[in-house]
Amino acid sequence: MTISAANLPIWLASWLVWKIVPGRAAAKMAEFSHTEAGSGLDMLAAVEETTRPELRARYFRHALDELRHARLFRERAQAWSGARGRTQAVLEDSGFIASHGIRTTESLFRQLGEREFLAFVWVHEKRGAEQFDIYASLLGHDAATAAMFAEIAKDERFHIAYSRAELDRLAKAGDEAGVRGAVFKVRARRAWQLWVRLSLDFGNFMAGIWLTILYVVLLGPFSVVARAERPVGGVVPPAPRPAPADRAREMI
Numbered sequence: 001m002t003i004s005a006a007n008l009p010i011w012l013a014s015w016l017v018w019k020i021v022p023g024r025a026a027a028k029m030a031e032f033s034h035t036e037a038g039s040g041l042d043m044l045a046a047v048e049e050t051t052r053p054e055l056r057a058r059y060f061r062h063a064l065d066e067l068r069h070a071r072l073f074r075e076r077a078q079a080w081s082g083a084r085g086r087t088q089a090v091l092e093d094s095g096f097i098a099s100h101g102i103r104t105t106e107s108l109f110r111q112l113g114e115r116e117f118l119a120f121v122w123v124h125e126k127r128g129a130e131q132f133d134i135y136a137s138l139l140g141h142d143a144a145t146a147a148m149f150a151e152i153a154k155d156e157r158f159h160i161a162y163s164r165a166e167l168d169r170l171a172k173a174g175d176e177a178g179v180r181g182a183v184f185k186v187r188a189r190r191a192w193q194l195w196v197r198l199s200l201d202f203g204n205f206m207a208g209i210w211l212t213i214l215y216v217v218l219l220g221p222f223s224v225v226a227r228a229e230r231p232v233g234g235v236v237p238p239a240p241r242p243a244p245a246d247r248a249r250e251m252i
């Protein structure tokens with residue numbers, strides 16, 4: 001795939017995650033598994049809450065796709081990590097979806113209403129498909145992972161197409177301004193959440209650097225002094241006991 005100025009930041013961030021930081025790729029797959037499961041649950045809620053019977057079947061197929069994606073990401077995460085360590089801990093974290101804000105107790109459909117929900121699906125699926133293209137190009141050397149992304153991309157095309165078709169139908173029915181406003185709101189909220197997340201990540205990164213510098217500058221010298229005073233080897237051998245005859249002489 002071609003790298004443009006628009007997708008350069010996400011390409012660089014993805015390159016760091018998938019190629020450079022050790023162990024991060026498997027953990028990221030585990031996180032994706034939760035994100036997809038959260039989307040699946042939101043689509044199932046939409047199946048129940050929509051007042052449009054003709055959309056129910058699409059929401060249901062979408063829900064099944066997302067739950068299958070969750071399984072595919074979980075399997076890749078386990079294959080890469082050997083089903084242990086931090087990755088397995090992320091997979092087994094039953095509170096991950098709630099603690100990472102993927103879903104709240106109120107369904108997305110109820111929060112947004114049908115029109116904005118469809119705008120949300122269209123905007124997020126489109127962006128997700130672009131990101132998955134980048135991941136697929138970075139992980140092309142791993143045949144199983146490349147095949148997984150290709151399979152997911154096929155489903156994402158359906159999600160993008162049906163949500164866009166429904167938005168177009170609403171616009172043609174006279175709600176053009178409402179559809180445009182809903183898409184704008186979803187994009188603005190997405191940009192704000194991205195900004196907050198990046199700020200938090202940057203803050204954590206800088207805190208790590210400052211703590212490392214403090215550790216080296218303040219605690220490092222004490223560690224050197226302590227090492228210099230400690231006998232080599234760390235184990236202090238017992239002082240040789242005097243022979244019984246010598247001890248008896250000392251007691252006189």
Ligand SMILES: [Fe+2]
Nearest residue numbers: 036065066069
């Ligand atoms: Fe998905």
Ligand SMILES: [Fe+2]
Nearest residue numbers: 125155156159
């Ligand atoms: Fe999707």
